[in-house]
Amino acid sequence: MTTIRDVARVAGVSIATVSRVFNGSTRVSDSTRERVWSVTENLDYWPNSAARTLTTNRTQTLGVLLPDLCGEFFSEVIRGIDLAAREESYQILVSSSHSTPEALVSGAKLMRGRVDGLIMMATDVGSEDDIRQICQRFQVILLNPRHASSSNGSIAVANFDGAFAAVEHLIRLGHRTIAMVKGPPGNGDAEERLRGYRTAFDVNGLRHEPRLELPGNFRESSGYDAVMALAALDSRPSAFFAANDKMATGVLSGLGVLGLHVPRDVAVVGFDDIGIARYLDPPLTTVRVDAFDLGKRGVLQLLAQLRSPDDASRRQEVLSATLVVRQSCGAHTRNTLDMQRSEGHSHPGRSGNDSGRSNP
Amino acid sequence: MTTIRDVARVAGVSIATVSRVFNGSTRVSDSTRERVWSVTENLDYWPNSAARTLTTNRTQTLGVLLPDLCGEFFSEVIRGIDLAAREESYQILVSSSHSTPEALVSGAKLMRGRVDGLIMMATDVGSEDDIRQICQRFQVILLNPRHASSSNGSIAVANFDGAFAAVEHLIRLGHRTIAMVKGPPGNGDAEERLRGYRTAFDVNGLRHEPRLELPGNFRESSGYDAVMALAALDSRPSAFFAANDKMATGVLSGLGVLGLHVPRDVAVVGFDDIGIARYLDPPLTTVRVDAFDLGKRGVLQLLAQLRSPDDASRRQEVLSATLVVRQSCGAHTRNTLDMQRSEGHSHPGRSGNDSGRSNP
DNA sequence: TTGTAAGCGTTATCAG
DNA sequence: CTGATAACGCTTACAA
Numbered sequence: 001m002t003t004i005r006d007v008a009r010v011a012g013v014s015i016a017t018v019s020r021v022f023n024g025s026t027r028v029s030d031s032t033r034e035r036v037w038s039v040t041e042n043l044d045y046w047p048n049s050a051a052r053t054l055t056t057n058r059t060q061t062l063g064v065l066l067p068d069l070c071g072e073f074f075s076e077v078i079r080g081i082d083l084a085a086r087e088e089s090y091q092i093l094v095s096s097s098h099s100t101p102e103a104l105v106s107g108a109k110l111m112r113g114r115v116d117g118l119i120m121m122a123t124d125v126g127s128e129d130d131i132r133q134i135c136q137r138f139q140v141i142l143l144n145p146r147h148a149s150s151s152n153g154s155i156a157v158a159n160f161d162g163a164f165a166a167v168e169h170l171i172r173l174g175h176r177t178i179a180m181v182k183g184p185p186g187n188g189d190a191e192e193r194l195r196g197y198r199t200a201f202d203v204n205g206l207r208h209e210p211r212l213e214l215p216g217n218f219r220e221s222s223g224y225d226a227v228m229a230l231a232a233l234d235s236r237p238s239a240f241f242a243a244n245d246k247m248a249t250g251v252l253s254g255l256g257v258l259g260l261h262v263p264r265d266v267a268v269v270g271f272d273d274i275g276i277a278r279y280l281d282p283p284l285t286t287v288r289v290d291a292f293d294l295g296k297r298g299v300l301q302l303l304a305q306l307r308s309p310d311d312a313s314r315r316q317e318v319l320s321a322t323l324v325v326r327q328s329c330g331a332h333t334r335n336t337l338d339m340q341r342s343e344g345h346s347h348p349g350r351s352g353n354d355s356g357r358s359n360p
Numbered sequence: 361m362t363t364i365r366d367v368a369r370v371a372g373v374s375i376a377t378v379s380r381v382f383n384g385s386t387r388v389s390d391s392t393r394e395r396v397w398s399v400t401e402n403l404d405y406w407p408n409s410a411a412r413t414l415t416t417n418r419t420q421t422l423g424v425l426l427p428d429l430c431g432e433f434f435s436e437v438i439r440g441i442d443l444a445a446r447e448e449s450y451q452i453l454v455s456s457s458h459s460t461p462e463a464l465v466s467g468a469k470l471m472r473g474r475v476d477g478l479i480m481m482a483t484d485v486g487s488e489d490d491i492r493q494i495c496q497r498f499q500v501i502l503l504n505p506r507h508a509s510s511s512n513g514s515i516a517v518a519n520f521d522g523a524f525a526a527v528e529h530l531i532r533l534g535h536r537t538i539a540m541v542k543g544p545p546g547n548g549d550a551e552e553r554l555r556g557y558r559t560a561f562d563v564n565g566l567r568h569e570p571r572l573e574l575p576g577n578f579r580e581s582s583g584y585d586a587v588m589a590l591a592a593l594d595s596r597p598s599a600f601f602a603a604n605d606k607m608a609t610g611v612l613s614g615l616g617v618l619g620l621h622v623p624r625d626v627a628v629v630g631f632d633d634i635g636i637a638r639y640l641d642p643p644l645t646t647v648r649v650d651a652f653d654l655g656k657r658g659v660l661q662l663l664a665q666l667r668s669p670d671d672a673s674r675r676q677e678v679l680s681a682t683l684v685v686r687q688s689c690g691a692h693t694r695n696t697l698d699m700q701r702s703e704g705h706s707h708p709g710r711s712g713n714d715s716g717r718s719n720p
Numbered sequence: 721t722t723g724t725a726a727g728c729g730t731t732a733t734c735a736g
Numbered sequence: 737c738t739g740a741t742a743a744c745g746c747t748t749a750c751a752a
Contacts, residue, residue, distance in 0.1 A: 005729080023731080027738085047729085047730080048730070049473045050413045050414055054411055072635070075432075075436075091471075110409055363746085382746095412746055416728090
């Protein structure tokens, strides 16, 4: 393994000079510089980044701590992080699939000395202490934090606003009995979405009935189950709001089994706008969260923070969640299949995910 | 920033002893061990991984070099890598979005001294020299390599076999005039799939007509264009084989516009089995490549290689590509929509991507 | 069982 | 402009 010493020896200079050449110092004569470069080339020398880090305390690397890499949403977040980081010549060190706060901390420990800053998505049950522990060692940007505290930069997702907009939209369409399939208890996103649901009723002078708030766990099956649970009731809801798209898919299945047509008999709205949402039958009205942008913004804010670490004003950004109206809510009158087709073709090859590259 | 020295000083021992405690050496008295741990706790000391790397030459990190992180396929690969790595207590250092061989090399350079090995997906136009340069510095596993050479471990994708199976399936269904929408020229995957297409004809004693081989670029629009290009012809094909699912989607759009029903009038088969394939109308028959498994296997093989570096026999694995028969090829007689529904509900919450966690 | 000290491959601070 | 040399934080013989 060739080191800077080898280059220095062969070039007949000191290692300090070689180092200067690599770091673009001007205090090197042209002839020396050329000689060093040429030797470097011949010896095919690659500097050791770890050693460099030890002295400079800089890594050109951003740590990414995620609770789980499963699912489209996280993939998109990672993609956003990666692209933004690459743009700024940073690499990313990923440690994911952390299901417990302890695992999160141990992942963070391994990053000590190997990253300039951290982008972190806290777990559902994230212990505040553990997170604080991490935050006092690294420059951190929290993605979708439980509680935005001013001591850390963060990018929150407008769960409340999105849910509110979705339910208000249903109310505007004339719905009064709107069921909600909730997310898992203790999950911050789920709670905010539920709050948005309830508030939409309040604001419009309506009452939200507890019996219409059905348990769910973000999985498809719980959407299905929710429909079945309500099927027996006397006054069935005219609309369903599911706390995520997967459960909305289950709701569609359940309604199909019951012989109910969507949106003619029942309206359905989801949350997330996952890839398949527009391909469902009928295309799902949902609330879109731009996961890619979430990651990208995290990087940009972290980099800004790294550049002015003393700046105490850590920003708390909020990523908007926007209602995407398709067919499942009944707002459109067009034929469902026609719409699906035309939507599929109106932007050929222009979807955000379309890299135009081979798969694989 | 507290270091091992601080711990040693406070605990009243030498740094060597502290180091021994952390590294689980047995040659430390119980009392000392306890004292060191307690001081570590109090000082809240986290070891510096970079420094440790410098002496041990081990990083517990795997480098991942990808041409591009866009698209579902790569996300899945990353996910497979991440999960497998995590399973073995490795972190991953990602450098992606490399469009040129030079960028790939510069990404690799930055990994010098920071990874134990590399998982690399070579670019379409990957210069052999650059790749060799990288391979002689790191333990490398090549994902989906252009040409599997025995000097490197690799996981190839059975593009040829998959395409062959797809086209043969169409032939068995009675199709004789089968158009192919090709991938971009120069792309290894595309070329192999084309070869599979042609060979299926040869093997069955049929002739493949060049006029039925249409240009494509892996984007949706080129599938659409291909259909339009053939629409004018006298003897229209009874089936389309697209080199990837995105183009197959475009083909479906095009046929829809022409008023042709799939699969009654024309059969369509794609390649990749991207997430939406089963939700298309009709559900797309395609060739499935398990991207997750590709990444996972890469990690496992790399780790095996790291454990016996001298073992000259670098394995060349091949990842199978299997035909997934849905409705678009016409092999099934069931009602299309019924099938979609039942498929959607028969495995509620059990899809590979379903983490059961919040999105976000 | 513990301490001393020589690295690991760089960068950075001095003199020259 | 260039060269010694002391860090950087840790591991690991080698001694004690």
